[in-house]
Amino acid sequence: MMIGTEPLVTLADWQSPPHNRYTFGRMRQMVPTARVAAGPAPLRLPEDGALDLDLPVGNETVRSILERTYTDGFMVLHRGTVLAELYPGDLDPDRTHMLFSVSKSIVGTVAANLIATGTLDPDAPLTAYVPEFADSGYAGATVRHILDMRSGIRFSEEYLEPGAEVRLLDQAVGWVPRVDDWVPQSMYGFLPMLKAARPHGGPFEYRSCETDVLGWVCERAAGERMPSLLSRVIWSRIASDDMDAGVDRAGAVFADGGLAATLRDVARFGEMLRCGGRNGTDQVVPQSWIEDALRGAPDSRAAYAESPIATPLPGGMYRNQFWVPHADRQVLLCLGIYGQSIYIDLDRDVVVVKLSSCPTPVDDELDNASFAAAEAIAASLA
Template sequence: MGRSARKKRATTTKTGDPVIGGDPGRVPSGVTLDNWQSSSQLHWTFQHVADFLPIAVISRGVGPIAKLRSAPAPLSELAMMRPDGVPTTVGAVMGTTATDGWAVVRGDTILVEEYFGGMVPETSHLLMSVSKSLVATVVGALNGSGVLDVDAPLTAYVPVLANSGYAGATIRNLLDMRSGIAFSENYLDPAAEVRLLEQAIGWAPRTSPEVPGTMYDFLVSLRQKSIHGGPFEYRSCETDVLGWICEAASGIRMPELMSQLVWGKIGARGDATIGIDSMGTGMFDGGINARLLDMIRFGSLFLREGVSLTGEQVVPAAWIADTFAGGIDSREAFANSPGDNRMPGGMYRNQCWFPYSGSNVLLCLGIHGQMIYVNRAAGVVAAKLSSWPLPQDAQMLFSTISAFDAISAELAIRS
């Protein structure tokens, strides 16, 4: 696979984290480090990250699997309206939005579980920025146990960041994407910081020796452009700093910490994995890979006050309540975002999206169409894994949200 091939299937990092190092024999001809995120490759690469990039295991542990019973419902046939006013069906939306797999669960009952193009229930799919919500849950667990304080300055845990633009920022600023860091999230600009970050961790070839060679070196290099605590502005680097803080506060590397605090407690059926850099540091903002139904098991925490489907308190109920309630100025900060606000009245809290003025619908979102959808009023958790050709596609995103809204409304009526 060109510059990304690895010779070993299993190894360890310098910190002892288990690593899957890649299997060149399984990588199709033509897939390279330069092009694995191009539209023509995504359907395969998003389901086979472990075959061409170094990955650390987030173990499911030895606890019980959260059992989900299957009772298929004809929800694909449900009529709905697209955001542009065009009548359609849920199935048509799923069929025209590059879906790799989608599922809808109410309570412990699977109403829909469908896969496309070779994806199967055991497939571990790249979650992209859905990873952010998982990292925030680790932060919530550590905050609840007193290991860290989300209102503290982040330099209390990672002093070296006093030499960066993050000096003076709090953990809360990071959780809500409200630092003043200069960071462009323009995925189509190869010179944007979000693309330079990928070079730093080894997800893309380095274009210059000036690009830092590790995640943490990259984060220290970032500079401040505005006051911390200002308007919401989506920056993936915030989550990477959160991961660093979790490691520093706990003394445990994130793959193991995520296993102990979250993945090993939700009743996951399979291990998750996370992409890592040359020093074993995780791609916290978008590098986690997991099974479709395990995304549902994670999403169920938001319906159950932080309690897993196996009955274990994973994150404090107060953390879930805070996530849904937001801060005193969360919606104002969101409205004042310098970006294109397509969710009027919404907010961003604890690395989760709220698309409406109410707080019943929560989203965990990743580029190229990754989503966990939680509707508290209807008791619904849904998930979708995709390979959209473009990183962002408003029509596909809001059509998917509308589909899950329509399903939730229908199920609420039935009950």
């Protein structure tokens, strides 16, 4: 049913097709949000508009891949200049779009700033900042363990299984209807209930809860709630428009996937990283954080290869809340479900941003096609 031009959606179906083509660009109408303020001097994005969308990608083209992968917004930067800016769906330049797990990389840069100022110690136990974890599965885990998703916590990321921990977390946050009365009605009530499956510091395993724990730790270390903290250390220093941050009933930001921003501001974030963490003369994120992500720890690739769950990007690794696909090239990826991505090629000075509303949370074929398109674009600009 429709009233005027707006679909009738509920908490049970707002993330499902066909509604998600509408809702992903209107998060503040769907769930409670807080404002993350932008600043007076956003990173400049001069325009050129010279990208050939008919560039071959295997048996396809960039254009055909964009058309079949539910693209809502697409932008390509080369050396800071906009070569393409497209809004094939319902999105427009002034509206924020949900980033899902791209949020993880953004929250990771908040931690980077706190570490650089000595406010946060990556080698400290989580309990040094959040004593509530003392009797939980996170007891004994360090900040570094969760930055690289190498804690031993038990947490299923199977989005389509109702009993999976990721779905229980959605209940706690209020993003899906409550069907389990025992689930706390707050994220910070839920996280200390998680149990360990193995010792901390072992193989990589992608789990969204790690970033929610990181967000809580950052808040406690800084003595500041995430909306103002994120604005102060990152967003006000690069962005043109305010960001939306999904919050639970207690006002805690859903750090693992609750951020929403305009296409241009997402590109600004990627460009800042490409420039070694700088916006002009402002060192927004320590360059050493980016270099460390690209280099990894001595065992990062081995830990990735030993993951107990299927992982994308064979031969890659995960470090500092970034995906690092190549051992021989400087490329960072920020990835989110339903087709969100930032591709940052520091060797070729290229940033590719894609915001989407795919029908399912994970579709390997669509995700691989989008990655191949970004790789082809970067290669063509080398």
